[in-house]
Amino acid sequence: METYLQFMLLGLGSGVIFAGLALGLVLTYRASGVVNFAHGAIAMYSTYIFSSLVDDGQYPIPPLPNLLSMIEAVLGWFGIQVDLPDIPPFVQLGDPWSWPMALIGALATAGLLGFLFHYLVFRPLRYQPPLSKVVASVGLMLMLQAAIVVRFSNRPRNVAGLLPQDGVDVLGTTVPADRFYLLAAILVATALLYLVFQRTKFGIKTRAAAENEQFATLLGISADRIAAVNWILAGILAGLVGILAAPITGLNPLNMTLFIIPALGAALVARFQSFWIAVWVGLAIGAGQSLLQIMEIRLPWIPDINLSQGLPLVVIAVAMMARGQVLPSRGAIERGRLPMALPTRIRPRLMTFWILFAAAILIWAPFVWRQATINTLIGAVLALSLIVVTGFSGHISLAQLSLAGIAAFMLSSLATDAGWPFPLAPIFAALVATGFGIVIGVPALRVRGASLAIITLAAGVAIEVFLFKSDGWFAGDSTRHVADPSLFGIEFGPNSPFFFGDGKVPSPAFGLFVLFMFTLAFVAVIRLRQSMLGEQMLALRANERAAAAAGVNVTSIKLAAFGIASFLAGIGGTLTAYKFGTFNMASFGVLGSLSVFAFSYLGGIATVSGSLYAGSLFPESIGTLAFEKLFFPLGRYEAYLAGLFLIVTTLVQPEGIDVFDRRERRRIGWGFVLLWRKATGNPDRTKPDWVERIYPEPKHKKGMRPSPPATVDAATTHEDGGS
Amino acid sequence: MKKIAQLRWLAILAVFALLVAACSSSDGDGGSEDTSASETTATTVAAKDPIRVPAINQEDGVTAFPDEGLAVKAIFDWYNAQGGLDGHPLEFDLCTAGDDPESTQSCAQAIANDDSATFVHSIMVPNSATLFDVMANAEKPILAHNQFDIPDALQPDVYASDPGLLPMATTLMLYTLEDLGLRNIGVVVSDDEVGRGTGDFLGFLVEEYGGTPTIITYDASVADLLPVFSAADLDAIDGIIFVPTSVEDCGPASQALKSLSFDKPILGGDACTAQTYVDSGNVDGWIFVVGTTLLIDGDAGRDQTIAIFDEYGGPPIGGLVAPASMGAYFVIDVLEAAYEAAGNDITAMTEDLIREAALGYTGPLTLGPEVFGCPGVDPFVGLCNTSATVVQLEGDTFNLLTDWYVVDVEPYAALLEG
Amino acid sequence: MSERVLTIEEMAAGYDNVAVVRDVTMHVDRGEVVALLGPNGAGKTTTLGAISGIVRLFGGSINILGQDVPKLRSAYLVGQWGVVHVPEKRGLFFQLTVEENLKLAPRLESGNTDEAYELFPALKALRNRMAGTLSGGEQQMLALGRGLLAQPDLLMVDEMSLGLAPVIYEELMPLVRKVADETNAAVLLVEQHTDLALAQADRAYVLSHGDLVLQGKASDLLRDRHLIDEAYLGAEALDQDPAVAGSPAADEAEAPGE
Numbered sequence A: 001m002e003t004y005l006q007f008m009l010l011g012l013g014s015g016v017i018f019a020g021l022a023l024g025l026v027l028t029y030r031a032s033g034v035v036n037f038a039h040g041a042i043a044m045y046s047t048y049i050f051s052s053l054v055d056d057g058q059y060p061i062p063p064l065p066n067l068l069s070m071i072e073a074v075l076g077w078f079g080i081q082v083d084l085p086d087i088p089p090f091v092q093l094g095d096p097w098s099w100p101m102a103l104i105g106a107l108a109t110a111g112l113l114g115f116l117f118h119y120l121v122f123r124p125l126r127y128q129p130p131l132s133k134v135v136a137s138v139g140l141m142l143m144l145q146a147a148i149v150v151r152f153s154n155r156p157r158n159v160a161g162l163l164p165q166d167g168v169d170v171l172g173t174t175v176p177a178d179r180f181y182l183l184a185a186i187l188v189a190t191a192l193l194y195l196v197f198q199r200t201k202f203g204i205k206t207r208a209a210a211e212n213e214q215f216a217t218l219l220g221i222s223a224d225r226i227a228a229v230n231w232i233l234a235g236i237l238a239g240l241v242g243i244l245a246a247p248i249t250g251l252n253p254l255n256m257t258l259f260i261i262p263a264l265g266a267a268l269v270a271r272f273q274s275f276w277i278a279v280w281v282g283l284a285i286g287a288g289q290s291l292l293q294i295m296e297i298r299l300p301w302i303p304d305i306n307l308s309q310g311l312p313l314v315v316i317a318v319a320m321m322a323r324g325q326v327l328p329s330r331g332a333i334e335r336g337r338l339p340m341a342l343p344t345r346i347r348p349r350l351m352t353f354w355i356l357f358a359a360a361i362l363i364w365a366p367f368v369w370r371q372a373t374i375n376t377l378i379g380a381v382l383a384l385s386l387i388v389v390t391g392f393s394g395h396i397s398l399a400q401l402s403l404a405g406i407a408a409f410m411l412s413s414l415a416t417d418a419g420w421p422f423p424l425a426p427i428f429a430a431l432v433a434t435g436f437g438i439v440i441g442v443p444a445l446r447v448r449g450a451s452l453a454i455i456t457l458a459a460g461v462a463i464e465v466f467l468f469k470s471d472g473w474f475a476g477d478s479t480r481h482v483a484d485p486s487l488f489g490i491e492f493g494p495n496s497p498f499f500f501g502d503g504k505v506p507s508p509a510f511g512l513f514v515l516f517m518f519t520l521a522f523v524a525v526i527r528l529r530q531s532m533l534g535e536q537m538l539a540l541r542a543n544e545r546a547a548a549a550a551g552v553n554v555t556s557i558k559l560a561a562f563g564i565a566s567f568l569a570g571i572g573g574t575l576t577a578y579k580f581g582t583f584n585m586a587s588f589g590v591l592g593s594l595s596v597f598a599f600s601y602l603g604g605i606a607t608v609s610g611s612l613y614a615g616s617l618f619p620e621s622i623g624t625l626a627f628e629k630l631f632f633p634l635g636r637y638e639a640y641l642a643g644l645f646l647i648v649t650t651l652v653q654p655e656g657i658d659v660f661d662r663r664e665r666r667r668i669g670w671g672f673v674l675l676w677r678k679a680t681g682n683p684d685r686t687k688p689d690w691v692e693r694i695y696p697e698p699k700h701k702k703g704m705r706p707s708p709p710a711t712v713d714a715a716t717t718h719e720d721g722g723s
Numbered sequence B: 001m002k003k004i005a006q007l008r009w010l011a012i013l014a015v016f017a018l019l020v021a022a023c024s025s026s027d028g029d030g031g032s033e034d035t036s037a038s039e040t041t042a043t044t045v046a047a048k049d050p051i052r053v054p055a056i057n058q059e060d061g062v063t064a065f066p067d068e069g070l071a072v073k074a075i076f077d078w079y080n081a082q083g084g085l086d087g088h089p090l091e092f093d094l095c096t097a098g099d100d101p102e103s104t105q106s107c108a109q110a111i112a113n114d115d116s117a118t119f120v121h122s123i124m125v126p127n128s129a130t131l132f133d134v135m136a137n138a139e140k141p142i143l144a145h146n147q148f149d150i151p152d153a154l155q156p157d158v159y160a161s162d163p164g165l166l167p168m169a170t171t172l173m174l175y176t177l178e179d180l181g182l183r184n185i186g187v188v189v190s191d192d193e194v195g196r197g198t199g200d201f202l203g204f205l206v207e208e209y210g211g212t213p214t215i216i217t218y219d220a221s222v223a224d225l226l227p228v229f230s231a232a233d234l235d236a237i238d239g240i241i242f243v244p245t246s247v248e249d250c251g252p253a254s255q256a257l258k259s260l261s262f263d264k265p266i267l268g269g270d271a272c273t274a275q276t277y278v279d280s281g282n283v284d285g286w287i288f289v290v291g292t293t294l295l296i297d298g299d300a301g302r303d304q305t306i307a308i309f310d311e312y313g314g315p316p317i318g319g320l321v322a323p324a325s326m327g328a329y330f331v332i333d334v335l336e337a338a339y340e341a342a343g344n345d346i347t348a349m350t351e352d353l354i355r356e357a358a359l360g361y362t363g364p365l366t367l368g369p370e371v372f373g374c375p376g377v378d379p380f381v382g383l384c385n386t387s388a389t390v391v392q393l394e395g396d397t398f399n400l401l402t403d404w405y406v407v408d409v410e411p412y413a414a415l416l417e418g
Numbered sequence C: 001m002s003e004r005v006l007t008i009e010e011m012a013a014g015y016d017n018v019a020v021v022r023d024v025t026m027h028v029d030r031g032e033v034v035a036l037l038g039p040n041g042a043g044k045t046t047t048l049g050a051i052s053g054i055v056r057l058f059g060g061s062i063n064i065l066g067q068d069v070p071k072l073r074s075a076y077l078v079g080q081w082g083v084v085h086v087p088e089k090r091g092l093f094f095q096l097t098v099e100e101n102l103k104l105a106p107r108l109e110s111g112n113t114d115e116a117y118e119l120f121p122a123l124k125a126l127r128n129r130m131a132g133t134l135s136g137g138e139q140q141m142l143a144l145g146r147g148l149l150a151q152p153d154l155l156m157v158d159e160m161s162l163g164l165a166p167v168i169y170e171e172l173m174p175l176v177r178k179v180a181d182e183t184n185a186a187v188l189l190v191e192q193h194t195d196l197a198l199a200q201a202d203r204a205y206v207l208s209h210g211d212l213v214l215q216g217k218a219s220d221l222l223r224d225r226h227l228i229d230e231a232y233l234g235a236e237a238l239d240q241d242p243a244v245a246g247s248p249a250a251d252e253a254e255a256p257g258e
Helices: A002-010 A012-032 A039-056 A067-077 A099-122 A130-152 A177-199 A201-211 A213-218 A223-249 A255-269 A275-298 A307-323 A348-364 A367-392 A400-417 A424-445 A449-468 A508-530 A532-542 A544-549 A554-580 A590-604 A610-615 A622-630 A637-652 A656-679 B002-024 B036-044 B066-081 B101-112 B128-138 B150-154 B165-179 B193-208 B226-231 B247-259 B275-280 B300-312 B321-341 B351-360 B410-417 C044-052 C075-081 C098-103 C114-119 C121-126 C136-149 C166-183 C194-200 C218-223 C225-233 C235-239 C248-254
Strands: A058-060 A090-092 A167-170 A173-176 A479-481 A582-584 B051-060 B090-098 B120-122 B184-190 B212-218 B239-243 B266-268 B287-290 B387-394 B397-400 C004-015 C018-029 C033-037 C056-064 C083-086 C154-158 C186-190 C203-208 C211-217
Touching: A002 A012, A002 A173, A002 A275, A002 B226, A012 A039, A012 A177, A012 A201, A012 A223, A012 A255, A012 A275, A039 A058, A039 A099, A039 A130, A039 A223, A039 A255, A099 A130, A099 A223, A099 A637, A130 A255, A130 A449, A130 A590, A130 A637, A167 A177, A173 A177, A173 B226, A177 A201, A177 A223, A177 A275, A201 A213, A201 A223, A201 C098, A213 A223, A223 A255, A223 B247, A255 A275, A255 A307, A255 A449, A275 A307, A275 B212, A275 B226, A307 A424, A307 A449, A348 A367, A348 A508, A367 A400, A367 A508, A367 A532, A367 A554, A367 A590, A367 A610, A367 A622, A367 B101, A400 A424, A400 A449, A400 A479, A400 A554, A400 A590, A424 A449, A424 A554, A449 A590, A508 A532, A508 A554, A532 A544, A532 A554, A544 A554, A554 A582, A554 B101, A554 B128, A582 B128, A590 A610, A590 A637, A590 A656, A610 A656, B051 B066, B051 B101, B051 B321, B066 B090, B066 B300, B066 B321, B090 B101, B101 B128, B120 B128, B120 B321, B165 B184, B165 B193, B165 B239, B165 B266, B165 B287, B165 B387, B184 B193, B184 B226, B193 B212, B193 B239, B193 B410, B212 B226, B226 B247, B247 B266, B247 B275, B321 B351, C004 C044, C004 C186, C018 C033, C018 C044, C018 C056, C018 C186, C018 C203, C033 C044, C033 C166, C033 C194, C044 C056, C044 C083, C044 C154, C044 C186, C075 C083, C083 C136, C098 C136, C114 C121, C114 C136, C121 C136, C136 C154, C136 C166, C154 C166, C166 C186, C166 C194, C194 C218, C203 C218, C203 C225, C211 C218, C211 C225, C218 C225
Parallel strands: B051 B090, B051 B120, B184 B212, B184 B239, B239 B266, B266 B287, C018 C211, C033 C186, C033 C203, C083 C154, C154 C186
Antiparallel strands: A058 A090, A167 A173, A479 A582, B287 B387, B387 B397, C004 C018, C004 C056, C203 C211
16 A cells, blocks of 8 residues: 555656646636647747756747748749848847746746737637637647747757755655655645635636626726736746756657646646646646556556556546536627538539549649649548538537547558458448547537537547557557558559559559549538538537427437547548558547647638648648748648647638638629729629628618607706707 | 728738748758758769769658758768769758658658659658658668668668667667676666567566566656656666667656666666767766767767768767768768669669668678678568667766677567567 | 716617617716616616726717716726626626625725625625625625725616515615715616606606607606606607607697698
């Protein structure tokens, strides 16, 4: 028994990190109603600032728009070479700084980041539905991480420990002192936050604004300013955790960003309300992980399935589900609309044209474009999966790529190891993914919005950790192999011969196969949108209670949504497996799921044709390739821009590029039509139907001038109030 | 309504300006194809037709090895400045990939589809699975691939100058068992198929010597490595062997061990010899297994390479820069042999000739052991180099502790079965 | 002539792009109790919201204590102008205690809440209870107490009697009068209970469909009660009543035939 206590004590290091991050998450939520997925990224970013100041005396400037560069480029098109000043990547601030100064600099940056998040992103989004905020937060996470990768590459960096590191003997085990200092710091911070929220006027105001923003406004409380101060505090807290914990975890762009997942779990158990619960649960997760880890090592009877990594998260999901918690609402009016799921129809001639066009590209275009088109189509299938589950049904699922991975794995087991023929193997593989997907969908029956996003994220991690890595029943190599698919002796894999084309890889045969599969999926989703099932999904998305009252079977529709979406993800996974031939399960990880989600949202989460736009944003797809050919290869900047675009999209055009494109094309077209009419002396100014159809924006109606009020005066008939 | 429309265009404009700024900033480096420097070198010294060296390196992503790319480039630049291959300059044609396997596939396809590319120099490519698939289908050999895992070593037509995980871990273990005479050994490996396999085999070795192994696997994504080390019951063991698969893990591991005041021998993999870790002081006194002599004071190859890096803009030495540098020298040696076999005619340097040159190459390797032979022993066809040696860090110098071990890889085959 | 606290001229206000209140001109002086009456949907709550800044102003002007309230003002500046708005739902925070709710009164630098307990002794025993557990009457007392702690120049109460038993609001209503008399605050009262409101008020305005259709002294309106009923039905009814000055029917009566 004593040993188990020892083991749990050893988990203090991770526990303190999870607790510290969870504390900041709860603070942010209580102050502004936002679940900040990028909280860990703030911690990471501040630590890099600290490291850069202490080691080199340099302050990194994130990639920023520079209008002068634009002028340079434009002049360059005309052949004029100018060299205007650039924004330097680093600012040299003298010699390497002392650690107190560097700490101040880093924490100031952290506070500034918190403020900017609030002011530039979450304040404008405050009346939007949770989807927008989750997306924006994911975008910020991607951006911060990418900014560090751009500036610092990946050279390992060591951060000097600010806290004493000598071992302390406790309960017969040695634990470095810094864990205890960190624990003390976190507990003090928790106590302080608790006191501030309970006793100080600022704390009471924050709680008031959190409960009902409008009532708070009537009392002269600026919810906005309160949120800003709290965001700054949360940022500083994140920075502190990151810097003090860096010697424990090492410094790289990915760590802190991913530690947010257990922290989110802890905050979720605390309902994003209680500081103490969040901290204790965070510590418990750390202790639990350590306990399981050591038990796995010391006790041979425990199956070796990475219990320590996946279990705490799964337990949280189960706990949340059992309690049926919903994040406390904020009493603020949710005025924003969900991304519109525009009605759609199949236009046979247009579709035939595009199919033939795509086929032509897949046969005769240079191989780079062929592969890009294939990547686009496969990405589009994955995007279709998100369109069904998030766009139509309103459930934020961050586990789609993990489901794709399950299908890919099953395909290689069935087709290559067990010799199942096409199409039995891929279909069954997709069905296995569907099974998992429905299981993931069960929490959606009781949990919504950001909470569901957290649970699906945890599920994705659990899949990665339990299934993709271990020697468990998904046993074997993490490198999988899939042979080229074939039917009736005709091969249509990337290396299969084809009678037309240049004979290079990827084979047009494979491209046409992918095109075929995509078309099937595309048409299927259109039909879904047009069907009763699709309407019911949309009804559920809009208002679950009203839909239930109208007779929609909530459970079966929700599970159907997850089922269909996972089947599509599974198909995407099998196509990916065929595409690579030999692949590693690591490519279906959690970060990948976040990227797929990001691209799908960017392309257009609620419109079927949005899937194509989304697909073109995937790595090495048409969009990125075209950009590379026209301008320059994006390389490391791709993730940064993806994150930035994501935020801009939530702020400005939640329907994504698809609707933006449609509307702007119509607007430009209308501009031309107007010009033509003016030129030909046509006085008609009415908009044709094809312009009006893409949602007309409501016009500002001016109030009408009414007649004056009647006045009663007993004594006279004197008129009061002029006419 | 107008305001939103204006905002949209403003946002687009800002993003565009950002893109252009990214283009012109120096570290954005316009190209994933980088032939500029070699072209300049070509005109200044060697004036004959260049010999193309198609190369792939992962440099754009969270996992990135830009230093390793710089090392190879510097060595090629130096070689060209010396006159190149009989007057032919080497044209270092680098395609950089990112984290996503699609970019690796894209680089590989470009080479596979290019008839004038007869091989690929693969520097650091974690997404090796897709690279191998494309190259195998195109039947082009891969030279100097850094061995990441068992599948790498099983690839036919891959000729690696780096011994890779298994021989190096074995060397370290044999040194511990034979030279240090320790018996109760803690083996810390990463928790994936590679790490576990390595751990299993090393444990087996220890038992062969009548010792007691404690195999500990750590998950790379875990926040704190301390529990892992403590699980080893440090009082009962005589020494720890730490074999990371990821360079970042060295930091937390060394920190944890230092804070535990573990004063018995600690042995680590070469990833932990990166300059950052040396500077931190946390790995002082550690014993490292290395596959090259780049870090060893007094070695001629080391002096030469450091001089090259100084002059041609190479990276700080240490960590995986060592195997990458050795790889560059290996590629040069193979090309020289192939050139000779082709009768000094660069147009006759086909895939087959290069393959044979690699297969027939027996060393000595610059920065490497004298004994070198491709192909590797069945089934580890790609494992040409199974030699490693052991050094110890004192302050900031690495002292050679022993001669090159030549590891017998036959028992590894048994590992694959079970 | 006592000081004019609130002056509204030709105000139009509403939500999104629809004007709910179209043209309202009214004023409240110090020490006055003014009732704002009208049927549901007339725009009474919107008017109060426009004054306190939570509803968008489309046109016209609002002047408080000689200061023109700017059209694009931040709603939270209401505290600075001495305007206290007790909204329809009382504006209490159910997750906070009675004491904490009181502490949030605007312009309460000292944090001293004793005055509220003096005014409403019943609240003292409930000091640390969550506001959500209070009865309707107690909640109304809390809301009023908090409002009064702010020492308002203009106190606006929306539907004070809503959901309260007659006994309770009959007790609370006279308070409003007392406040105006003793502190010299201007009080604007929105009420459905016409008689009760007129009993305490000096003057009254009647809104219907966003327009001001009737105004006058409370005593006059109480006497000519039917006018208010007609006002509730709309301006047409008023047009047909000869007793209403300026209405077409009155003109007819003055000069029949012609």
